[in-house]
Amino acid sequence: MARKQYLLRVDPGLWKELEKWAADDLRSVNAQVEWLLREAVRKRKGGHRRSDSAAGDEVDEDAGDEVGDVQPDAADPLVRRRS
Numbered sequence: 393m394a395r396k397q398y399l400l401r402v403d404p405g406l407w408k409e410l411e412k413w414a415a416d417d418l419r420s421v422n423a424q425v426e427w428l429l430r431e432a433v434r435k436r437k438g439g440h441r442r443s444d445s446a447a448g449d450e451v452d453e454d455a456g457d458e459v460g461d462v463q464p465d466a467a468d469p470l471v472r473r474r475s
Contacts, residue, residue: 400425 414424
């Protein structure tokens, strides 16, 4: 299915912030805006990105959203904890 094209007018200050954020995430501004929209729709629907199929527990979808923000597995004895 082809993507829908849509003209979007954005305040210059917001555009600069989107450019910085996109660069931090190694995305184009277009890809960043599309990601933001997908995340907003997913959260509105109450959807979950992933689940722990072995335990049947749902994973906190907001944990580890930041680039480089890795949440260690508390049950893993080999994980080093920061002091």
